[in-house]
Amino acid sequence: MNPNTGNENEETLKNLIEAARTSQRQLSRDINIAEVTVNTWVAGKKIPRFDNAALVAGQLGVSLKALAKAMRVDVRDIPGDYSLIELKAIAADLGIERVADLPADFETMRRMRDREN
Known part of the structure; x- marks a missing residue:
């Protein structure tokens, strides 16, 4: 440390x-x-x-x-933090315009985008 x-x-x-x-x-x-x-x-x-x-x-x-x-803690296996810019880009790729239409979590949204591509 x-x-x-x-x-x-x-x-x-x-x-x-x-x-x-x-x-x-x-x-x-x-x-x-x-x-x-x-x-x-x-x-x-x-x-x-x-x-x-x-x-x-x-x-x-x-x-x-x-x-x-x-603080020098090994975080390699911890899922990443996602920026608002990244979230907006994925939502735009999926055609999601309203917050109410977003899935419950980022991973679900990412899987949805990956299925479309």
Whole structure:
């Protein structure tokens, strides 16, 4: 879990905090977690419990998968996060114009598109 290893272009928790235009101190205040705890996550010494990870991800505006990846957790087998642009493109391919006409989940929509192609 060393944040100083690997590709320098990889996201880190520190990068995510900076991208959210906040600080470790402010993040700790916003999620009501001790600053020393947030600092240990940023330093790569520990990773947050799932409930705290959800708080961090929500506060930083990132997915749990993006947060886990930034904290050097192996996320290879976790299904991908889908962007709104990607969802709109698939809906357009299927001729879906109204939100009410969308299937319940992304995977169903993708399978529908793949059957048509």
